[in-house]
Amino acid sequence: MDIVGLMRTLSSATGISGYECALAESVRQAFQPFADEFSVDTLGNLIALKRATRPVAGVRRSIMLAGHMDEIGMIVKEVKDGYLRATDVGGIDFRTLLGQEVVVHGVRDLPGVIGARPPHVLAATDYEKPVPWDQFFIDIGLPADQVSELVHVGDLVSLRREFIELAEGHVSGKAFDDRAGVASLAVCLEQLSSLQHSWDVYAIATTQEETGLKGATTAAYGINPDIGIAVDVGFGAQSGVAEHESIRMNAGPAIAIGPNVHPKMQARLMAVGDLNEVPYQKEVIPGASGTDGWAIQVARAGIPTAVLSIPLRYMHTTVETLNVKDIERAGRLMALFISGLDEAFAADLGL
Amino acid sequence: MKALIKELVEAFGPSGYEEQVAELIRAKAQAVADDIRTDNLGNLIVLKKGTGGGKRVMISAHMDEIGLIVSYIDKKGFARFNPVGGLPISTMTGARVRFANGTVGVIYNEKDGWAGPGSLADCYIDTGATCPEDSPVQIGDVACINRPMEELGPRLTSKAMDDRIGCAVALQALLELPASPNDVYFVFSVQEEVGCRGAMVAAFGIEPDVAVAVDVTSWGDTPQAKPMAIELGKGPAIKVKDGGMLAHSGVKRWMVASAEAAGVPYQLEVLIGGTTDAYTIQTARAGVPTGCLSVPTRYVHSPSEVVDYNDVLNATRLMVQMLANPISW
Amino acid sequence: MLLKTLSEARGVSGNEAAIREILLPAVEPFIDEHRVDALGNLICLRKARRERVAGGSERVLVAAHMDEIGLIITDINSDGSLRYAKVGGIDDRTLLSKQVLVGEKAVPGVIGFRPIHLIGRGGLEKKADISQTVVDIGASSKESAARLVQVGDYVTFRTGFEVLAEDGLRCAKGKAFDDRVGCAVLVEALQGDYAFDLYAVFTTQEEVGLRGARVAGYRINPDIAIALEGTVCDDLPKEKDADVTPVTQLGHGPAVSYRDSSVICDKNLVRLITETAAAEGIPWQYRRSAVGGTDAGALHLVREGVRAAVISVPCRYIHAPVSMVSLNDFDNAVRLVKAVLTHLEGGLEA
Structure with a gap:
């Protein structure tokens, strides 16, 4: 699979939480x-849905894989003198917004920029604090009357950033959180097509993760799988983040350890990785994982759940950076895990 | 000389807009000058030729004063402005300004008037206008502080002592100068307050052997003043150093020797901040030995700068002594 | 479109060669001589095409600077990330979450920031600590990074040029409009026939202290100098809707400076410019601020002084990774500069 090409496609598409249909x-x-x-x-x-290729007679078991397709963005809250004020959808450090390019999804898509006042007119004290939210303006370069016709309160604004390739298999762009997870599901499905598996596989690109794990909550209820895996992004080692806060780049997906994860799911994933020489790392998550896994785990009567994290630098900015090898490894690890699912493991989990 | 000083300090001439001052000086210098010209930046250059064998001397006194320029007129007719030169915020609230067309305005600040404004950006000019349409001033119009000269006993106070008092000293010295071997170029320079720009290009053109700026300097003789060994009434100051330059030691010796020869009291000056035309003259072309003759002045850059009249007379006597004789050090 | 090519080209102060290589072929058909001086200025001469008017100007210098603000690599860290310093006046706060291109090979990289999730309570209210940021080119070790980049490599923002609307204000977004708009205007102005020798100077190192213009001005010793600029436009709504100067307004025509921090413009030249605009029906506005310096600051102080002025195209978000101009303003700047040069034939009132 051309993972770089897939990431380019997925990253370039727009799908702010709640508006993922395109x-x-x-x-x-x-x-x-x-x-x-x-x-x-x-x-x-x-x-x-990818159906079991060697179903066990009399039982029908399934696994749910979740990677969320929604991305963070903004929403117009005021149209003022030809400029737009906006607020965030899904958690943006607004300090990273100065000088960003955006697309305003008005009557039609309108490219724009988030302006920064020039240093020439700023007082020395202005530099010492962030620009306040209400001083961020989106400028689409049109006369005020035209702006009022084309843009209305509630219109979405997506961040605009071209996908680029960096050294050593790293790529950078927007919305890698969690299009990387979605891409790993594609890799998993592809790998499974040359493997046998006894369980049905539901690969789900979920919605509204950034606004409260909404999609995964309803999908898990609706499908009611036997087990689930959420694939999301984790804090990759980067400048300004301590080693203990992060996972290593290009060292495989991190298998989460903690209350969000069923211990036997986690152990099996590690065993599969060890056996097949798929690199992985461990990540301790002492409480809420903040991933779809948090919702899947408590759907209906409870679902044994695991969480995988693909290392990602600069999360929730427009220059999210990852190594495509880690996407491949996450997909392959899940495929190998799935092909090994059997009734013994189901029994072990108490299913 | 008081009449001359009054005429000069009350004239209009913020940096870049010195024509009125130049006209005034030109009219008075005409009779004794061998040549008068105005260069590309507006410097007025008056040559008093020598009898031969002397040096080519440049004297520089700047005609410009601090002021302001209108940058914006708001919907209610208040004018916003940018400073021209170092306009101290502390003395601006309630100050009056005058434009070239005679319009007078009052400066106030949008913050509480008692607390004082945070910066000049908080200040505006009230010209009596109620909207941009009836504003008597327009964007780009320039104003100076509006204060007439008054006598305070032996002292004089006014706006723009900096540096019309230098212009007065140089002009008076020109008028009194007897025949001497030196070719003396009296430069009444422009744009000192925005970076000594006029003197820079004048010095390039004149290529002097030696140069002396005439300007005001700071003071140390008022309550809680910043320590400085300069007092009003103790004679003109011979500069050793300021924020921009070190006076040429030979020029300094020549000035000291001249003061002693003429029996003029003098003070040696070390100024911490600020500088004069000497700063840019010194590095013109391949370099010029340069010094500075200063008139001690209180409250520099405020609307009420104060000088001692005797210091002014003594500065003039010292300059005449310096220029009338062969120059050596 | 030349402006697009110029905007996307890479030339941080001190490293303007790529811009020169675009400009020279663009102007070559219109000039009689050119030279590149010791500081890298591209000095072009278009000799008088018409008879000189008695008392008219002999040598007119028009300058536009080629350099742009940017970054420079100061060190390669052991983890393969790159330390950087700013070249020219950049607001630190605009650097976060940007794509950049490093060095001659234009190696892509990014400047990221700590994830919002790891920023504690109250952290968002503090200024971002820029010293924590690096340029990340994806290299995992010092050795690997050193194969792609080296210390001293210049860094530009990776920002594309794009026309946002073909009608109305005809806004375009891109980087380095300061002063590639000036360069593009100058290329157009060079195509007119004037009665004096026109020296078109594409200068270097404006953003680090007007250094190119200073030496070019000394060499040419013109009668009159005009700097063409992309200038500050601050016309967004202000805090508490304060009614204060926007410096310039986009779409209101080229800006004429009465002064800036580096020069008090020659009054008669300013009058000639504004009267020319009025006579030709070209919209114009004053640049209503004293902040910022221009090549005119260096040019008016060369030798015995030169009468100088500045004509600018307003640029919103100047010195940021992406800025915006109105192509209407650009076209009107071209018209104005050509008309001014024609009117200068009769010389300038003393």
């Missing part, structure tokens, strides 16, 4: 060759 089509195309059927639920989750 993006879902790109995801469907990525999953299409490897899936048996598709459905979209009421919250917009894109659900791809």
Whole structure:
């Protein structure tokens, strides 16, 4: 699989939380060759089903894989004198917004910039504090009357950033959180197509993770899988972040350890990695993982859940950076894990 | 000489807009000058030729004063402005300004008037206008502080002592100068307050053998003043150092020797901040031995700068002594 | 479109060669001589094409600076990330979350920041600590990074040029409009026929102290100098809707300076410019501020002094990774500069 190409496609598409439907089509195309059927639920989750290739008679078991397709963005809250004021959807450090380019999804898509007042006119004290939220303006370079016609309060604003390739297999762009997870599901499905598996696989590109794990909550209830894995991004080692706060780049997905994770799921994933020489690392998450896994785990009567993290630098900025090898490793680890699922493991989990 | 000083300090001439001052000086210098010209930046250059064998001397006194320039007129007719030169915020609230067309305005600040404004950006000019349309001043118009000269006993106070008092000393010295071997270029320079720009290009053109700036200097003789060994009434100051330059030691010796020869009291000056035309003259072309003759002045850059009249007379006597004789050190 | 090419080209102060290589072929058909001086200025001469008017100007210098603000690599860390310093006046706060290109090979990189999730309570209210940031080119070790970049490599923002609307204000976004707009205006102005020798100087190192213009001005010793600039435009709504100067306004025409921090413009030249604009029906505005310096600051002080002025195209978000101009203002600046040069034939009132 051309993971770089897939990431380029997924990163370039727009899908702010709650408005993922245009993006879902790109995801469907990525999953299409490897899936048996598709459905979209009421919250917009894109659900791809790959049926078991060697089903066990009399039992029908399934695993749910979740990677969220929504991205952070902004929403217009005021149109003022031809400029737009906006607020964030999903957690943006607004200090990273000065001098960013955006697309305003008004009557039509309108490119714009978030302006910074020039240093020439700033007082020395201005530099010592961040620009206040209400002094951020989106400028689409149109006369005020035209702006009022084309843009309205509530219109979405996505961050605009071209996907680029860096050295040593690193790539950078926007919305890698969590299109990287979605890409790893595609890799997993592709790998499974040359493996046998006894359980049905639901690969789900979930919605509204950034605004409270909404998509995963309803998808897990609707599908009611036997087990689940959430793939999200983790804090990759970077300048300004201590070693104990981060996981290593290009060292494989991190398998989470903590209350969000069923210990036997975590142990099996590590065993599969060790056996097949898939590099992985361990990440201790002492409470809420902040991933879809947190919702899946408590769906209906409870679901044994694991969480994988793909190392990502500069999370929630427009220059999120990762190594595509880690996406491949996450996908492969899940595929190998799935092909080994059997009734003994189900029994072990108490299913 | 008081009438001359009054005329000069009350004239209009913020940096870049010195024409009125130049006209005034030109009219008075005409009779004794061998040549008068105005250069590309507006410097007035008056040559008093020598009898031969002497040096080519440049005297520089700047015509410009600090002021302001209108940058914006708001919907209610208040004018915002940018400073021209170092306009101290502390003396601006309630100050009056005058534009070239005679319009008078009052400066106030948008913050509480008692607490004082934070910066000049908080200040505006009230010209009596109620909207941009009836504003008597426009964007780009320039104003100076509006204060007439008054006598305080032996002292004089006014706006723009900096550096019309230097202009007065140089002009008076020109008028009194007897025949001497030296070619003396009296430069009444422009744009000192924004970076000694006029003197820089004048010095390039004149290529002097030696140069002396005439300007005001700071003071140390008022309550809680910053320590400085300069007092009003103790004679003109011969500069050793300021914030921008070290006076040429030979020039300094020549000035000291001249003061002693003429029996003029003098003070040696070390100024911590600020500088004069000497700063840019010194590095013109391949370099010029340069010094500075200073008139001790209180409250520099405020609307009420104060000098001692005797210091002014003595500065003039010293300059005449310096220029009338062969120069050596 | 030349402006697009110039905007996307890379030339931080001290490293303007790439810009020169674009400009020279663009102006070559219109000039009689050119030279590149010791500081890298591209000095072009278009000789008088018409008879000189008695008392008219002989040598007119028009300058636009080629250099842009940017960064420079100061060290390669052991983890393969790059330390950097700013070249020219940049607000630190605009550096976060940006793509950049490093060195002659234009190696792509990013400047990231600590994830919002790891910023504690109250942290968002503090200024971001820029010293924690690096340029990340994806290299994992010092050795690996050193194969791609080296200390001293210049860094530019990776920002594309794009016209946002073909009608109305005709805004375009891009980087380095300060002063590639001036360069593009000058290329156009060079195509007119004037009655004096026109020296078009594409200067270097403006952003670090007007250094190119100073030596070019000394060499040419012109009668009159005009700097063409991309200038500050601060016309966004202000805090508490304060009614204060926008410096310039986008779409209101080229800006004419009465002064800036580096020069008090020659009054008669300013009058000639504004009267020319009025006579030709070209919209114009004053640049209503004293902040910022321009090549005119260096040019008016060369030798015995030169009468100088500045004509600018307003640029919103100047010195940021992305800025905006109105192509209407650009076109009007071209018209104005050409008309001013024509009117200068009769000389300038003393």
